[in-house]
Amino acid sequence: MPPREGVYGLLAEFNTPGELVQATKLAYGAGYRRMESYTPYPVEEAAEALHFHKTRVPLICLLGGLMGLTTGALLEIWINVWGYPLNLRAMPLFSWPAFVVPAYEWTILFSGLSTCFGMLALNGLPQLYHPLFNAPNFADGASTDKFFLCLEANDPRFDRLETRKLLESCSPISIVEVQH
């Protein structure tokens, strides 16, 4: 569990998505990773600047799929060869062509479920409380016409003075220290 008291992060507010993206790139270049941008509509460049695509969801999906494949195949093999061996149409007990389709379905099921729940686990949803709403300018601005970048305090690079200096160099409208 992350600390529930103290500083959550520094929230910089921008008027334009362009400034937000530049600030994000600057922070990423300076080595910050635990950060997030908040915009009233999707800004693809911001996602790109955050290197948002490098999440672990695909890995979870792959591992889930492999797990499903193994589970399904082993279950079928065990049932047909050892558990309940039945001689059907004089086919061998280990008739792998018949096992392919169910094993494939297991793969899909497991990778689908692990993607869904892995995504939820990684993004922290459902979330009833978020410290950012403690910032007075956030709730209104982020859903209408302002663009926010939050550098979070649990980033190893985070330093109240240094980080503030970095953000100030991007000349935001405001910088708010957000409390948990």
Added chain:
Amino acid sequence: MANEHHGADLTLGHTLHATRVLPGVLTAPQVVSTWRTRAAAVAVVFGLFSLVFLFVPLGKEHLLRAYLMGYMTCFNFVGGALAFLMVQYVSGGKWGQILRRPLEAMTRTIWVLILMLVPILLLMKHLYQWAAFPDAVSKLWAYHNGLMTQEQQLTATSKQTMLNPSSAWIQAAIVLGIMALVITLLNRWSVQRDNDPLAGTPASFDRWRVKFENLSGPMILLYVVLMTDFVIVFVKSLDVTWYSTVYGLQFLVAQGYAVLALGILTLILLSRYEPIKTMFRTTEQHDLGKLAFAFVMLNIYLCFAEFLIIWSGNVPDEIPWYLHRIRGGWWVICSLDVICHWVIPFCILLSRDIKRSKAKMIWVCVFMLLARLIDMFWLIEPNFPDAAGNLHITGNIGILAYVTVPIAVVAFWMFFYLNELTKRPLINVNDPHTEELLEPEHAH
């Protein structure tokens, strides 16, 4: 408030992106001529080398069979390109716009394809039982002399209306003739579209879009029917006794597989030079990669479904087709086919990074094209009595013709494809997608 929104939106484009403009010269770079010369050199070298097989036991037979394999590979390129061209006219999309001129160049080789069929038509009695014994009497004679099994004799007789030399000529003429007609129209309109005096206006966009759609829509359906007939006559009928309702569709998917691999390869290699350097964005490469992935999956889906149904049924009419292709050493080729045609491309194309990498996709595409050759070999060679369920090289050195001849034939075709590629601008200008291709790309 509303004004502030506008202010925010407008600044995005100016602060972040250097604007890209349509390159002044849209014709193919000089380097395509070099590639064309190389293709010709490969065709000549491998063609000459193949002549060696004229003097080895079973060499002539294998030369002809290998020629059929090379021919069908080229047919798949041309037919698949036509199918894709029509599909992208109906569906729209920037992936289709960037791929359009390479696809058109592939289809314009139809005349070469028609000429290349002539040797097969002239020598068909050496390939097909139904051509060697064209009428009921000769089939009966062949059965009595042990040249046909009874089942082959009876089935071939019952299929004689479709499978006899003159009807093969007629079917080839109809299939390739209609393909040539559609190809000519699509290619002619494509140039007229760019030269439209109203080019660049919504009226012109709509007029051409509707015109292409109206031809492509019905022709997609007709093409699938014609292509199914063609592959039944020239490939499946090598074994007259076997039936599969999914055979045509398998070829269709294989065409998509091969054409996407060749198309992506062409675009990536061209993207080192203008104009494709400016026009080919990672987004479209990614989209094409995803499409290729879908075809990799669809291909194994159809092939495995066919196998599973026949395996489950286990009836003497159908199962020998697989036994001929699994037993007697063929399991090596069969496994290689599954591994190279599906397992490896599937695992590689799962990766988003590889689909977006130019350097890596080159090799994936080349590998996929090679995998197509393995698949075609596995489909064709076991049809013949000397090879069915008996893959051997001892005393059968002629089988190596399957290595040299298809390379020569495909390189020969590639020469004409590259030649056609140099004849037109590489980008179709009078299309709203052209402007969209110049827009900055986003992460998906």
